[in-house]
Amino acid sequence: MKHLLSTRDLSRVDAVRILDLAEDMADVATRAVPKLPTLRGKTVANLFFEDSTRTRLSFEAAAKRLSAEVITFSAKGSSVSKGESLKDTAQTIAAMGVDAVVLRHPASGAAATLAGSGWIDAAVVNAGDGTHEHPTQGLLDAYSIRKRLHGAGSRGRDLDGVRVTIVGDIVHSRVARSNVWLLSTLGAEVSLVAPATLLPGSIERWPVTAGHDLDAAIAARPDALMMLRVQAERMTSGFFPNEREYAREWGLSAERFARLGADTMVLHPGPMNRGLEISSAAADSARSVVLEQVTNGVSIRMAVLYLVLSGNDGTDA
């Protein structure tokens, strides 16, 4: 695997292989010294043109557990605010000797552009590009669902027949996109719930079912319910009238949570707006996978960095 740009173009075999490798990486964390020498001598650059402390720290932790060097670039207070382009920033960092670039960028397609441009030779890992994709988030969500369902017996399994419902701002969500493609590739049945303003146009072309009614979705007892974060800017641009109405119609309130199937797990990519899209009762319950998602995120990113930096492993066949 030369780059990881999207989950759209991952095959089921490749996806399962990444999840299985993440299982191995998770085992490392249980050791006395939770570190592997695998990527010693390699340098990973975190290029973050958009704030994201969680994702950046997760990639940092992953790289360090594999003994790679990590250098970090954040747009805030950097040359980007002085008008430097993606090309120049990437080439500058690459000139310092970098083997992989982890890119977070507000522009959809930025990772694909960087990987295809010929500007740099380094591997590119998409850590979120605009409203397009966030593939490691999709992978860690799939991993978390599989782990909850199958525990120690997870290795080698896909998500055939698993029913996942994703709720919230689908149209602007790179997390939703990466999950839709990956989960359906793995065999899961994905359904989306949102007001019509927050569902993408032409949703009928996606491998999903879509609706507007969260109560109906809860009554259908999905295996996993994923609540998406409501971005502050959506609240002021007319996608829905106000927070109260959103919370009433599409929030996982304590009352809705109580109606949720006993086996339904609750996911959220974080950071959470408690009281808006998710109640504390749901977020802090035993059925919440939120903190496991964070832990699993490190394992997934270790697996991805390993794959793009350790040369040909056959997964891009």
Add this chain to the structure above:
Amino acid sequence: MTQHLLITAATLPDGTRADLRVQDGAIVETGSGLSADGGRVIDADGLQALPGLVDLHTHLREPGFEQSETVLTGTRAAAAGGFTVVHAMANTLPVQDTAGVVEQVASLGAQHGYATVRPVGAVTVGLGGERLSEIGAMAASRAAVRVFSDDGKCVSDALLMRRALEYVKTFDGVVAQHAQEPRLTEGAQMNEGALSSELGLAGWPAVAEESIIARDVLLAQHVGARLHICHVSTAGSVDIVRWAKARGIDVTAEVTPHHLLLTEQLAATYDPHYKVNPPLRREEDVLALRAALADGTIDIVATDHAPHPVEAKECAWPEAAVGMVGLESALAVVQEAMVETGLLDWSGVARVLSTTPARIGRVTGYDAPLAVGSPANITLVDAAARSDFDVARLHGMSVNSPFLGRSLPGRVMAVVHDGRPTVLDGALLEPAEVTTA
């Protein structure tokens, strides 16, 4: 300075062959076996003759954006593409909203000699969409402006558009509307549809174009004015224009070469060379546009030649400038999309790329193409040629063409502008050989 030219054995748009003798800027004799009379002979055996092409929609960028294009480089690109007239859009800096600016642009064109430059006047001051610019002064100026447009921006205020249509009528002018409802296209990156949803690029919905066209044809009918629609890009827009024409509304419409050949699918590459406004649309839109151009619903092809420096396209898609250069590739793309498909013959090409755009822009001398007495504006094309369109074919300052590497038919072999060659043997002449200064 007089020039004598004899073009021999050219194939005229109607399919007949003839020699054309040119003297003192005009076609003075047609027939066979004509004498060169001591002038230069251009052997046009096997070449298709067309009247000089007229572009109603060109961005020459001067004054203000000379890092992208100048009047000289843009008219060199025009000549290389077979054009003898370009209409220079108003979004310069300063904006072409006064007599002084339009006269300067027109005179630069006249001095360089590669093509006649007809400046387009801004409809509103500074393209601000608030107050009418000095339309009368620009019409009465030496540039004799007849086309008015805020292109790049839509005249979205309905009352202002009504006033513009009425006022421009006073001067036998036309308002060329860039039909784009601004609120529906905030942040828009590509055609809105299944693909934009998948790519996470903000959509530019067809309704944003169609709603403005619908409003404006009704306004034009209401005030009895002439309206021109720039770069029509959707099947729905075609339906509205067809409906308006059937009602007798005085509307004309243009389509760009790229909207006749390329589809939104190219956005999946995230290569900003395919980013343009209005955006590339669906296959069914492309087919509807071709059919409309063939049946006359869409009157003309106009390039929307929009040069940008390299760095404006070497970035992530949402950060890239919109627009493509098009003068050098226009004729080849029209041949590919319309002639090779049997939708248009060469007299049709002459109509959509020369006679009709000249009529809309009130450019004189193009109403009797290639006839004795007409000004000698002639383009000779090797229609049998085919090659990969490469950067050597580009003669403007910018190289942001979406057609690089694509196999296209036809090759412009010679161009005569007001009796003087600008292209000979397939090569653009040097400025010193062309200038009238």
